[in-house]
Amino acid sequence: MEDQFLSKGQNIELPDELDQIDIVITWDNTEFGVDASALLLGADGKVRSDADFVFYNQQESADGSVRYLGRREAESGPHERLLVHLAAVPEQVDAIALVGSVDSGSFGDLGKLALQLVDSGGSPIAEYVTADASTETAFVFGQVYRRNGKWKLRAIGQGWASGLAGLAEDFGVDVSEDAPVEESSSPELETPQPISESDPPVTEPTTPPKPARQRGVRTAKPVPKKAPLPEFKHAESETWQPARLFSVIGVGTGEEQERRTTSALVSTMQAVPLFARAVSSRVGAPAGSFEGYVEVPYVKGESRVIPDAVWRIARGSRLWTGLLEAKTGAGTHTREQLENYLDVAKKNKYDVVISLSNDLPAGAGELPVEVDKRKLTKVALRHLSWAEVIHEARMVLSHGGIDNPLQGWILSEFLRYIEHPKSGAAEFVDMGRHWVSIRDSVSAGTLRPGDPKAAAVAQSWIALARNLALRFTADL
Incomplete structure (x- = not known):
């Protein structure tokens, strides 16, 4: 369907075949940005519990139907994204409020603001653009709501001067900005001393109970942490080089390069959960435990298709699955190849097919290869660039909060490998021969x-x- 442009107060009915949608919020001024969030609302216009508030500190609703995907960079500028699985939204939820907030400045400083709905194939469905904001620090762009079994979108454009916390409270969220309670670690046990018969009986030391979980939702952003990395201190000279976890020595053909780099990515995601979450969230995956498998064969008709990797993420009783097809160097995906994987994914009731290459998309949800839209009714097609993978590795190392030195070292080794020209995962190299x-x-x-x-x-x-x-x- 063609992109429909909405004015304030206008609503449209969404196509019946839509299973999931991306919510994209964009702005003009890049000195600071917008944080996207969503509130799942009942018939009374309030959240059922604090778990219905989805934002940067609580990145998924309890039922998994709404996810916060974070900020992205594209040719068109920065944008924030949310993912809504329409088919998974509980019956008790009548509407989903689509919200933006700012930490500094106001929405009036951001110029043109836009809310865009994008389908699972990267095609825009509807867009609402406004420049009416002034001193607001939180803004309801619109609502996806249910009427008579049909999903609709309404453009709202209503602002709050009380920030994200004030807006959330007005929708029934219990907000608590008190400092979070730190879990105390077990005290070190002293060495038992000899006792005499007159001493009182010795009781076994016990670990103090963990403090109760703090009530309410904290909207303040966490302070970024930088991962501590192991230091090699005992080399006799600077010529001594530590052993590398992912070596570029011996990288030969393009096929070998592709396999080695894909395997390094998947194994690092397996070892570093924060990195796995950062990368997989870009393709709409839920938060959960990650497992990766390489070169898994599938039967399609009388032939076999073998994606480069399978990503599986468990969240509660639900299992999310993505088929990954990776290209390195100048390699590009073909329509036939991706459509084969879409057929396999649909047959196995998987969630997404992921194309990974050095193509960096120009806009939100944009794909480097166009496929038959009929194959996207139950399976999403997402694209990742190696530049985005490198970006997420740097972000997690610098700001992701890794406190395990071994995980930090593994991720830094992967980053060192993937930044090497022989990995085939190129960032921008030069302006070309012309x-x-x-x-x-x-x-x-x-x-x-x-x-x-x-x-x-x-x-x-x-x-x-x-x-x-x-x-x-x-x-x-």
Whole structure:
């Protein structure tokens, strides 16, 4: 369906075949950004419990129907994303409020604000754009709501001056901004001393009970932590190099490069849960325990198809599954290949097919390969770039809160490997062979309209900007 543009107060009915939607919030001013959140509301317009508030500190509803996917960078600028599984929303939920908030400044400082709904194939469904905001620090962009068994979207555009905490309280959330209670560790036990017959009986030391979980939801953002890494202190000279967990020595053909880099990614996700969550959330996965398998064969008709990896995430009794097809270097995906995996995923009732390559998408939900939309009715197709994987590794190491030195070392070793040219997981390398001639033509005023070399240079420039945005975000 074509993208429908809504005005304030307008509503539209969503297509019946939609199983899940991405909610994308964008803004113009990049000095600071918006944090997306969602509230699952009952018939009284209030949340049923604090678990119905989905945001950066509580990234998934208890039933798994709504997930916070976080911030992304694209050619069109930064944006925040939420994922809604319409088919999984409980019957007791009448509406889902789609909210944005800011930590500093106000919505009036952000210029044009937009709420966009995107289907599982990356195609826009509807968009609401507003520039009416002024001093608000929290904003309800719209509502996805249910009427007579049909899902609809209403553009609202209502602001709050009391921030995310005030807005959440108005919808029935119990907000508590008190400092979280730290769990105390067991005290070190003293060495038992000899006792005399007159001493009182010795009782076994017991671990003090853990404090009760703090009531209410905390909306303040956690303070970023940097992972401590092991230090190698006993080398006799700087020429001594520590052994590498993922070695680039001996990388040969492109096929070997692809297999080695994919295996390194999956094994690192297995070892470092925070990294697994950061990467898998980009493709709509729930929070849960991660398992990865490589080169799993499936039967399709009279032939076999073998995706590069299978990701499985367990959350309670539910098992989420994604089929991964990875490309390194200049490798690109084909429509036939991805459609084969979509057929396999649908047959096995899996959730998503993931394409992973050096293509960095220009916009939210955009895919480098277009497939038959009919194959996306029950299975989503998501794209990841290696630049985004590298970005998430840097972010987790610098700000992700890893407190296990071994996990920090494993992730740093993976980052070292994946940043090496032989891994095939390239970030931006150069402006291409036409850069100098086009640059000189621009300077001399001799560039011809429609020069195909200029289009190639423009694409390189966009790729440079996107990669710089990811790199600076992690560094700063």
